[in-house]
Amino acid sequence: MDSADRRFDEHCRARGVAFEANVLPGANYDVAVEHAGQLWISGQVPRVDGAIAVTGCLGDGVALVDGQRAAAICVLRALAIARQRLGSLARVERVLRMTVYVHSAPRFTQQSEVGDGASEVLYAVFEPAGAHTRTSVGVAQLPKDAAVEIDLVLAVRPA
Amino acid sequence: MDSADRRFDEHCRARGVAFEANVLPGANYDVAVEHAGQLWISGQVPRVDGAIAVTGCLGDGVALVDGQRAAAICVLRALAIARQRLGSLARVERVLRMTVYVHSAPRFTQQSEVGDGASEVLYAVFEPAGAHTRTSVGVAQLPKDAAVEIDLVLAVRPA
Amino acid sequence: MDSADRRFDEHCRARGVAFEANVLPGANYDVAVEHAGQLWISGQVPRVDGAIAVTGCLGDGVALVDGQRAAAICVLRALAIARQRLGSLARVERVLRMTVYVHSAPRFTQQSEVGDGASEVLYAVFEPAGAHTRTSVGVAQLPKDAAVEIDLVLAVRPA
Numbered sequence: 001m002d003s004a005d006r007r008f009d010e011h012c013r014a015r016g017v018a019f020e021a022n023v024l025p026g027a028n029y030d031v032a033v034e035h036a037g038q039l040w041i042s043g044q045v046p047r048v049d050g051a052i053a054v055t056g057c058l059g060d061g062v063a064l065v066d067g068q069r070a071a072a073i074c075v076l077r078a079l080a081i082a083r084q085r086l087g088s089l090a091r092v093e094r095v096l097r098m099t100v101y102v103h104s105a106p107r108f109t110q111q112s113e114v115g116d117g118a119s120e121v122l123y124a125v126f127e128p129a130g131a132h133t134r135t136s137v138g139v140a141q142l143p144k145d146a147a148v149e150i151d152l153v154l155a156v157r158p159a
Numbered sequence: 160m161d162s163a164d165r166r167f168d169e170h171c172r173a174r175g176v177a178f179e180a181n182v183l184p185g186a187n188y189d190v191a192v193e194h195a196g197q198l199w200i201s202g203q204v205p206r207v208d209g210a211i212a213v214t215g216c217l218g219d220g221v222a223l224v225d226g227q228r229a230a231a232i233c234v235l236r237a238l239a240i241a242r243q244r245l246g247s248l249a250r251v252e253r254v255l256r257m258t259v260y261v262h263s264a265p266r267f268t269q270q271s272e273v274g275d276g277a278s279e280v281l282y283a284v285f286e287p288a289g290a291h292t293r294t295s296v297g298v299a300q301l302p303k304d305a306a307v308e309i310d311l312v313l314a315v316r317p318a
Numbered sequence: 319m320d321s322a323d324r325r326f327d328e329h330c331r332a333r334g335v336a337f338e339a340n341v342l343p344g345a346n347y348d349v350a351v352e353h354a355g356q357l358w359i360s361g362q363v364p365r366v367d368g369a370i371a372v373t374g375c376l377g378d379g380v381a382l383v384d385g386q387r388a389a390a391i392c393v394l395r396a397l398a399i400a401r402q403r404l405g406s407l408a409r410v411e412r413v414l415r416m417t418v419y420v421h422s423a424p425r426f427t428q429q430s431e432v433g434d435g436a437s438e439v440l441y442a443v444f445e446p447a448g449a450h451t452r453t454s455v456g457v458a459q460l461p462k463d464a465a466v467e468i469d470l471v472l473a474v475r476p477a
Contacts, residue, residue: 029274029292030290033256033291033292036196109461112462131351133347133348135467137460138457140457141218142296143268187437188433188452189451195355298455299457302455310453312415
């Protein structure tokens with residue numbers, strides 16, 4: 001197994017999360033589209049075993065550490081989708097963009113720190129190629145009252 | 160006429176919406192930029208005949224069904240722009256990303272369901288190639304008090 | 319010096335802003351990633367000399383003109399990063415996407431007008447190739463209480 005796949009498995013185990021063998025979208029869209037060397041992945045909430053692992057609002061009941069855990073689960077779920085589509089995370093060449101949407105109370109200003117929870121996963125899984133661009137913003141709400149939602153654009157190698 | 164163009168026209172007629180022959184941006188930016196096989200389309204609000212068809216806040220006065228109608232109009236407007244730029248929607252190869260921004264009250268958590276209103280349009284117009292990735296989030300406000308705003312990134316064939 | 323670089327310098331001088339020689343990310347992500355003819359730039363807040371130049375909420379204490387100034391500084395900072403990575407802004411071929419996140423009070427609906435502050439910079443620096451797509455939305459909060467955050471996707475020429 002490729003080392004990125006192995007590190008992904010280790011991270012999921014360490015966090016006690018496991019994703020379904022085939023992540024399916026909830027409605028009439030797809031979880032990922034590959035085209036011309038890019039893999040676009042739909043926005044992921046921290047869903048594990050059919051439930052949202054972290055719900056609620058950062059700065060109004062949800063602690064920073066829980067937001068970071070939510071972000072880590074979101075990006076792991078996105079990587080689970082990437083692996084299913086690509087066959088192996090070894091095909092990921094670069095992470096072009098991670099956008100981190102944080103369900104935020106008006107006075108909560110640590111969206112970047114929440115995003116760190118996901119960035120750490122990318123560095124750990126794709127070392128040394130884990131460098132990525134990131135945008136973190138605070139939104140009013142998210143689907144299913146999720147605390148965080150994350151989408152990715154990856155550059156991928158041919159199969 | 161290509162079948163995607165025909166289905167687009169049918170959808171606009173069925174919803175009673177018609178867009179200007181040349182959609183112009185409101186200010187100093189462009190509505191679409193084509194480059195290297197991608198067409199990026201600016202964020203569209205549900206504007207028809209110079210007015211915003213659905214204004215206000217989901218979960219605070221705007222019903223889900225109206226949010227879905229707003230989403231459908233936003234994406235139809237984006238496709239009208241694509242058709243003007245490309246000559247025909249037949250040149251659309253894949254929808255790489257649709258981002259759905261939903262003007263949301265704090266307790267409104269059906270952003271995905273709002274997005275379904277736009278996803279249905281993409282499937283109907285581009286069958287069977289309507290599969291697309293999607294990110295739906297709840298925002299605090301949108302330009303001109305629009306209920307929904309949508310942007311697209313398309314993969315396109317050479318002219 | 320290329321004329322885009324020169325106009326960028328002039329704009330920074332006119333606004334009295336100067337950016338560090340090497341803009342570093344605040345945490346474990348990168349400020350820009352170049353791949354296959356695209357340069358993706360991380361979300362930038364209006365940071366100058368280590369401080370956020372414009373904080374707070376549009377429609378609740380921050381005036382439109384200050385939001386526009388914030389947007390201009392955000393995009394200038396993004397261009398400073400692009401120049402550092404590319405060697406010269408002459409390598410920028412097109413601006414594919416600018417997303418403008420505006421920290422907005424519930425009744426503030428001039429997100430597009432805030433974005434104009436950044437669009438003007440792109441036109442001024444990249445004339446006549448400053449045309450770009452844009453999405454402007456109102457968010458609940460932003461990192462470090464910034465009034466505006468902006469990210470970019472650029473099409474770039476080979477070095």
